[in-house]
Amino acid sequence: MTATEMRPDAAHALIAARAPRRWGAWYVAEHRFRGMKAYTQTVIATGIGSPLMYLFAMGVGLASLVDANVEQNGLAVSYLVFVAPALLAMAAFEAAAEEFSYPIMLGFKWNPIFTGMGASPVTPGQIIDGQVIAVTVRIAVTSGLYYLFMLLFGAVPGEFGWVSLGSAVLTGLAFGTLLMAYVATLENDSGQIAMVMRFLVLPLTLFSGTVFPLTQLPWFLQWIGWLSPLWHGTELGRVVSYGHPEPAWLSIVHVAYLLLLTVVGWMLARRVAARRLNR
Amino acid sequence: MSVQIAPARRSVNGPSALYAGNARSVMLRGWRATASTNWLVMVSGFFEPIFYLLSMGIGLGALVGNVEGPGGTEIPYAAFIAPALLAVAAMNGAVYDSTWNVFFKIKFSKIYEGMLATSLGPFDIALGEISLALIRGAMYAFGFMVVMQVLGLNLSWWALLAFPAVLLIASGFASFGMAVTSYMKTFQHMDWINFILMPMFMFSATFFPLSVYPPDVQFVIQALPLWHGVELVRGLTTGAVEMGMLWHVLYFAVMSLVGIVFTTRRLRALFLD
Amino acid sequence: MPEPVIEARNLVKKYKDFAAVDDISFDVAPGESFGLLGPNGAGKSTTMRMVGAVSSRTAGSLSILGLDPDEYGPEIRSQLGVVPQADNLDEELRARENLLVYGRYFGLPRRLVAQRADELMAFAQLDDKVKAKVDDLSGGMKRRLTIARALINDPRILLLDEPTTGLDPQARHVLWDRLFRLKEQGTTLVLTTHYMDEAEQLCDRIVVVDEGRIMAEGSPSQLIRQYSSREVLEVRFGSQNNEVVARELEGIGDRNEVLPDRILIYASNGEEALGAVTERGHTPITSLVRRSSLEDVFLRLTGRSLIE
Numbered sequence: 001m002t003a004t005e006m007r008p009d010a011a012h013a014l015i016a017a018r019a020p021r022r023w024g025a026w027y028v029a030e031h032r033f034r035g036m037k038a039y040t041q042t043v044i045a046t047g048i049g050s051p052l053m054y055l056f057a058m059g060v061g062l063a064s065l066v067d068a069n070v071e072q073n074g075l076a077v078s079y080l081v082f083v084a085p086a087l088l089a090m091a092a093f094e095a096a097a098e099e100f101s102y103p104i105m106l107g108f109k110w111n112p113i114f115t116g117m118g119a120s121p122v123t124p125g126q127i128i129d130g131q132v133i134a135v136t137v138r139i140a141v142t143s144g145l146y147y148l149f150m151l152l153f154g155a156v157p158g159e160f161g162w163v164s165l166g167s168a169v170l171t172g173l174a175f176g177t178l179l180m181a182y183v184a185t186l187e188n189d190s191g192q193i194a195m196v197m198r199f200l201v202l203p204l205t206l207f208s209g210t211v212f213p214l215t216q217l218p219w220f221l222q223w224i225g226w227l228s229p230l231w232h233g234t235e236l237g238r239v240v241s242y243g244h245p246e247p248a249w250l251s252i253v254h255v256a257y258l259l260l261l262t263v264v265g266w267m268l269a270r271r272v273a274a275r276r277l278n279r
Numbered sequence: 280m281s282v283q284i285a286p287a288r289r290s291v292n293g294p295s296a297l298y299a300g301n302a303r304s305v306m307l308r309g310w311r312a313t314a315s316t317n318w319l320v321m322v323s324g325f326f327e328p329i330f331y332l333l334s335m336g337i338g339l340g341a342l343v344g345n346v347e348g349p350g351g352t353e354i355p356y357a358a359f360i361a362p363a364l365l366a367v368a369a370m371n372g373a374v375y376d377s378t379w380n381v382f383f384k385i386k387f388s389k390i391y392e393g394m395l396a397t398s399l400g401p402f403d404i405a406l407g408e409i410s411l412a413l414i415r416g417a418m419y420a421f422g423f424m425v426v427m428q429v430l431g432l433n434l435s436w437w438a439l440l441a442f443p444a445v446l447l448i449a450s451g452f453a454s455f456g457m458a459v460t461s462y463m464k465t466f467q468h469m470d471w472i473n474f475i476l477m478p479m480f481m482f483s484a485t486f487f488p489l490s491v492y493p494p495d496v497q498f499v500i501q502a503l504p505l506w507h508g509v510e511l512v513r514g515l516t517t518g519a520v521e522m523g524m525l526w527h528v529l530y531f532a533v534m535s536l537v538g539i540v541f542t543t544r545r546l547r548a549l550f551l552d
Numbered sequence: 553m554p555e556p557v558i559e560a561r562n563l564v565k566k567y568k569d570f571a572a573v574d575d576i577s578f579d580v581a582p583g584e585s586f587g588l589l590g591p592n593g594a595g596k597s598t599t600m601r602m603v604g605a606v607s608s609r610t611a612g613s614l615s616i617l618g619l620d621p622d623e624y625g626p627e628i629r630s631q632l633g634v635v636p637q638a639d640n641l642d643e644e645l646r647a648r649e650n651l652l653v654y655g656r657y658f659g660l661p662r663r664l665v666a667q668r669a670d671e672l673m674a675f676a677q678l679d680d681k682v683k684a685k686v687d688d689l690s691g692g693m694k695r696r697l698t699i700a701r702a703l704i705n706d707p708r709i710l711l712l713d714e715p716t717t718g719l720d721p722q723a724r725h726v727l728w729d730r731l732f733r734l735k736e737q738g739t740t741l742v743l744t745t746h747y748m749d750e751a752e753q754l755c756d757r758i759v760v761v762d763e764g765r766i767m768a769e770g771s772p773s774q775l776i777r778q779y780s781s782r783e784v785l786e787v788r789f790g791s792q793n794n795e796v797v798a799r800e801l802e803g804i805g806d807r808n809e810v811l812p813d814r815i816l817i818y819a820s821n822g823e824e825a826l827g828a829v830t831e832r833g834h835t836p837i838t839s840l841v842r843r844s845s846l847e848d849v850f851l852r853l854t855g856r857s858l859i860e
Contacts, residue, residue, distance in 0.1 A: 007617070016627070035644045042470055112638070120630075198327060212334075216341050
């Protein structure tokens with residue numbers, strides 16, 4: 001079909017869909033931002049409250065009990081410096097778990113705005129992309145605030161510490177996009193999301209070499225860390241924050257693994273959404 | 280219990296009678312609703328403190344070594360935080376049931392209005408809901424104590440008394456939580472509960488002793504309920520028992536009483552007046 | 553003769569082995585007001601979703617504005633306004649905000665969207681609800697807001713899936729009035745309904761669907777003329793007796809239909825038919841003469857009522 005033989009209303013449609021085809025994901029993100037406005041206060045309050053609380057509890061409170069410095073691979077640092085990159089990654093991880101779970105279920109089921117979007121020129125894939133864009137910004141804001149408090153507590157000795165912001169956001173996305181893909185498959189929530197929070201999110205936060213080095217776990221449990229995006233993100237954060245000594249190939253593995261999970265989760269979520277919205 | 284607080288004069292106005300001696304039916308309804316919808320979620324709540332205990336107690340414990348227990352003796356870090364997590368488990372179980380659950384019932388499902396239309400009075404509801412929260416807290420606590428025993432973290436026979444102590448703590452949080460919830464209007468308000476619970480959880484001498492704070496801050500924390508719960512339970516499971524612990528008991532007894540009186544009044548104001 | 557805006561040929565939609573839409577063909581001309589009439593589960597909504605380019609067909613051909621929805625989904629959707637069966641407004645946003653975000657999905661500039669949103673809030677008679685939370689709107693207001701939202705892109709075709717189901721009579725009339733104005737302005741309307749009064753009010757042309765197939769097609773008056781008589785006499789003799797009496801009434805009117813609670817006698821003149829009934833020595837408990845409706849057409853075609 002060429003433009004010359006096309007009927008005028010079809011040609012008109014082709015022009016009208018140009019912008020949505022290109023920018024659809026950004027329109028969806030814009031919508032999500034508007035929705036987030038309702039709980040900006042909560043985001044800011046937790047964004048400030050939780051770094052203050054955790055950095056104090058861990059870096060001041062617990063540090064008073066952890067007698068010596070924490071030594072890993074021959075480099076010993078204070079407990080605060082050791083734990084700060086983990087706390088940053090955890091904050092991103094938790095924010096992602098929150099934003100990619102119930103709000104996604106909400107959009108598909110409880111208040112099916114995704115179905116509404118689907119009737120517009122926007123495609124299911126773009127709806128997913130829009131969520132990723134909006135949540136990335138949200139995680140970045142949370143992580144940014146966290147990082148400021150880390151600086152204030154003197155928890156970042158290295159000059160490339162700010163790079164850990166990137167690894168934190170990537171940690172959130174690596175887990176979050178997979179979670180979104182899973183939630184998108186749920187026809188009904190009879191507690192599945194709460195179970196994910198209890199039996200995946202919480203154990204991962206506690207056992208991913210975050211508040212103590214992974215090597216403290218018995219050898220038969222250390223695989224938790226290797227699979228956990230949080231461990232990879234935390235270790236990466238430690239490398240840039242205080243020069244945690246590890247072979248370069250391992251750092252590359254961290255980045256590659258996080259990117260891989262992000263891409264796989266993202267693509268899966270797009271497929272699930274396309275199937276769910278086109279029935 | 281305190282049935283007498285329902286003044287006889289009130290029962291003259293028929294429907295606003297406070298107590299019909301039937302809190303059990305309120306509980307039964309609650310159990311049925313839980314059992315049919317999300318018992319798995321409820322049971323899973325039991326694992327949360329265990330994850331904390333394993334991570335902080337065993338993993339982090341290796342970095343910390345021994346710490347000074349309540350009697351001045353050195354005890355392993357896991358034995359230090361386990362009683363605190365036990366008190367927290369009781370708090371969480373009780374608070375969840377008495378806040379979120381009650382909030383939904385008041386705001387969305389209008390269950391109380393239906394109940395109050397029968398012979399049930401607000402005191403039945405308050406007592407029933409609080410007992411329900413208590414049972415849940417008790418289940419979590421019992422499971423957790425078994426785990427403590429297996430890991431060798433109960434250092435004394437006094438630990439047996441930790442169980443009733445935990446029930447008392449749960450009843451304090453449950454009745455107070457329900458009273459507070461009856462004033463809540465929106466979800467944002469409900470978020471505040473988390474804003475209060477989280478720091479209380481982190482800072483009530485749960486993971487590290489109070490001595491890291493300046494005296495003023497110590498005083499504030501000692502005014503909050505969780506600290507009393509942690510101290511009480513820790514004294515019992517480590518066997519460092521002393522008369523002063525009765526103050527903690529008194530604290531929760533008063534908290535329970537104040538909570539239930541306020542809840543009953545509020546329910547009456549909300550639905551009957 | 554202008555080209556049809558919707559052209560469906562032998563359209564089929566299967567879910568596993570179940571055919572929700574089973575070989576349906578129809579055309580919709582520009583400016584026409586077209587109705588799909590049928591009971592719940594007849595395949596109306598599935599057809600609408602295929603026309604709305606959000607559900608791919610299993611077989612057959614479908615062309616919207618000359619474009620194939622499998623290939624040109626976004627293009628087609630850019631020209632449609634959709635009012636789904638269940639409202640899916642964003643309850644976290646305010647009424648007018650819903651129009652603003654939706655307008656953006658069509659890639660329209662913010663200023664244009666804002667201007668249209670104001671006009672449409674007025675059109676939907678929601679001027680005073682601009683800042684209202686969606687949650688606080690009544691059912692009828694939500695529907696009108698959904699229609700306003702569907703119009704934000706100035707669509708060529710408006711698809712309405714059971715637009716008035718669940719509304720009280722007054723709210724339905726307000727809604728019909730708004731839809732009638734759109735029809736007058738030349739908007740192509742495609743709507744599904746199981747209310748015959750709605751179909752008669754709004755549709756130029758109707759297809760009656762049942763179990764995924766088209767049973768009949770035509771304008772409301774054509775269908776009535778073809779499948780029913782001019783008038784209908786409804787008589788009741790008590791649920792025990794209807795069946796027996798009906799046998800003795802045969803020959804009066806063109807045709808009888810025995811329902812559990814009454815007998816329908818199709819005749820060109822209802823009063824005359826009633827006279828004939830009493831002449832045969834039967835006095836009904838109640839009797840009613842009315843004009844024939846699409847309900848009668850549907851009953852004739854399927855042997856079932858539309859609303860079960």
